Amino acid sequence: MTENTIKNINFDYIFNEVKPITEYGIKKKQETEPFKKGQEADLKIEFNKIRAFIESKKRRDIIDVLKHVKNIHETLERSKNNQVLDEVELFEIKNFLIQVKKMDKILKTMSIDDLKLTPLPQLFELLDPAHENLNTFYIYDEYTENLKAIRTEKKQIEKNIHLLKKKIKEETEKKYDVKFNLKNEITISKSQKDKVDELIKDTNLRVSGENYLNVVLKIKNNDSIDILEHKYEILSNEEEEEEFKIRQNISTEIKKCYDIMHKNTRIIGETDFIIAKANYAQKTNSVEPEIIYSLEIAVKGGRNLKLEKTLKEKHIEYVPVDLNLRKNVICITGANMGGKTVSLRMIGQIAGLASYGMFVPCQYARLCLFDHIYISVGDDQSIEKGLSTFGAEIVNLKEALDNSHERCLILVDELAGGTNPKEGYAITKAVVNYLKKKNCITVLTTHYDNVASDEEIQNLQVAGLMLPGEADILKINNIDQISKYMDYRLIEVKYKSDIPKNALSIAKMAGIYSEIIEDAENYL
CATH class of the missing domain: 1.10.1420.10 (MutS, DNA mismatch repair protein; Chain A, domain 3)
Known part of the structure; x- marks a missing residue:
């Protein structure tokens, strides 16, 4: 893709x-x-x-x-x-x-x-x-006896250092009537000058800090503690080497x-x-598709997951679509706003998901695998390349045609709809004639008459507008209400030359002035 x-x-x-x-x-x-x-x-x-x-x-x-x-x-x-x-x-x-x-x-x-x-x-x-x-x-x-012995000796040294410092601490507290805090520090007010002098002279203590109010003292290592700490450092290096x-x-x-x-x-x-x-x-109620070898796509209750989510957020029910694509070229015709493009995207979505080993959003699906999947829709303008909608459409079509010697799924929405009708019809008819000979499935939506008037072409038609009475139509003036009257099902029809024309009915239901509608009917 x-x-x-x-x-x-x-x-x-x-x-x-x-x-x-x-x-x-x-x-x-x-x-x-x-x-x-x-x-x-x-x-x-x-x-x-x-x-x-x-x-x-x-x-x-x-x-x-x-x-x-x-x-x-x-x-x-x-x-x-x-x-x-x-x-x-x-x-x-x-x-x-x-x-x-x-x-x-x-x-x-x-x-x-x-x-x-x-x-x-x-x-x-x-x-x-x-x-x-x-x-x-x-x-x-x-891990090793050596590591165990080193750590045992280290623990003993830690214990011995603690005992020596504890003894000094207890003797100092008793001698000077002071108390060590949790950080093993003594904080003395400078106002107690004699006691400060006494403590500073004590060989077991050292000044660790002071400010304008207090002096802070800690226990000073003696020779025994220094020896133990030196031994501890040696053991720590040995422990590090053993751990390495x-x-x-x-x-x-x-x-x-x-x-x-x-x-x-x-x-x-x-x-x-x-x-x-x-x-x-499970989250999307998708099912395992049946994978076949012959050129066919059959779907019952197919859904476009992104559109379904969008409609759900608007509290609108999604209408699933059934289809059975059995021939090399299939034309989808029918009413404007009848969901032809949605069905086209859904076909590509189901084929694409299956090819990537994923379950597909429908009640049942039977389809083959493809070498390529292409889709061309009417909004593929390319500003960067300076392409119009028609130009971008032709570029996409050329890429699909270049690979049509392999098994492709080619999906085209309103081929040549962006050019004049005579040339548009001619191009569409010629492309259909070319692709019906290929081992591909090509699905086109079109408003051109006579494109599907060929027994080699499968024609699916949107069921279309279930129009209310004339009086009811006149009461409808909001295009959003049209979906209530639209039947999105695809019905297979046999080689019809003319396709349904609902544009004027939709224009009327959307509230276009009756004067314009009547003038258009006269032209028809």
């Missing part, structure tokens, strides 16, 4: 509404490619997965797991490049392994062949030597599991994206 097609069938709007949870799911969505002719079997497998999640009671459990899956791509790449991971990165790996284990347990109950994770219990054991099974990580004492060796060893083991973990991220992304499609299918 071209960007123009994606926009005009509202595919971009719908695809944005499919919302994976994880960064892996978002990446999978961004990289997804359409299924084309020849990939029908693969598409059916994709639909089976979506259906499995729609039917499964475990979908909510997997969603809960997905919410806890974080992106470990950079961490994995660092391990692959022989970088030593830090504790935060090792926590990320451990959390990922926990979520893989949980998701694997759920997926196994669903038996979806392509969605099989590979838990890594040995790697998890390495990250959880204390067997806590908690979603936390630190360098455990259990442990992290280095774990990082090496993670590197060995790189391929498996990378594959697990891919499966998580695919699972996430499929669940997002399943969620959207």
Whole structure:
């Protein structure tokens, strides 16, 4: 699909509404490619997965797991490049392994062949030597005896330093009748000059700060404390070195599991994206389409999702449409405001969604896959290229014709409607004659007579206005009310040369002055 097609069938709007949870799911969505002719079997497998999640009671459990899956791509790449991971990165790996284990347990109950994770219990054991099974990580004492011994000695030194300082603290409080605060400081008012002098001279205390009112003192290290703190610093360096060796060893083991973990991220992304499609299918009452090999599109109760939402916001009911496109060229004719363009977009939307492995908005659909999908509608002016509506339409048509040797779905709204009627009819008729020989489905809306007067052309006609009596028409003076009288159904008709003409009736119902209406009728 071209960007123009994606926009005009509202595919971009719908695809944005499919919302994976994880960064892996978002990446999978961004990289997804359409299924084309020849990939029908693969598409059916994709639909089976979506259906499995729609039917499964475990979908909510997997969603809960997905919410806890974080992106470990950079961490994995660092391990692959022989970088030593830090504790935060090792926590990320451990959390990922926990979520893989949980998701694997759920997926196994669903038996979806392509969605099989590979838990890594040995790697998890390495990250959880204390067997806590908690979603936390630190360098455990259990990693090495040396680390355990260093930390034990450090704790003892901390305890000894605390005892020495506690003794000094108690002796100072008793000797000078003072009190240390929670920060182990003594604050003395400068007005107590003698006590301040006494405390400053004490060899166990040092001035840590002062202002114009007070002097603040703290315990001063003695030789015993200095020796202990020096030993503590040496042990801290030894602990850091030992922890580095442990992290280095774990990082090496993670590197060995790189391929498996990378594959697990891919499966998580695919699972996430499929669940997002399943969620959207349920939200929009979309169904699994039947994929066939022959050139055909059949839809019962088809809807355009974006328009349906817009109408719902205005409290207007959407009228679903049935259609069965069996021939290479189909002309949709009928009343103005009869929903021909809406039906055209809906056809493209359903074909586009199916090609991207999504359920489609209707009660039932049967269709084939295409190599290309094109749509040209009357509002495709290009200011940048200096193209009129007709010019832009012809550029779009040329692109479709260039690829018509492959299987295409070509949707054209009012071909050549922006030029004079004689040339417009001639171009339309010639394009129809050309495309009816191609292995494509081409759907055109037109107001030109005789375009569908050919047994090789399928003609669908909007049922049209169910006009009230003349007196009732005169009471209608608001164009928004016309939809109440419009039957949007598409009815197949046989080779009619003339198409319905409702423009004057609609003009009358919209309140155009009777003088103008009568003059127009005289011209007809």
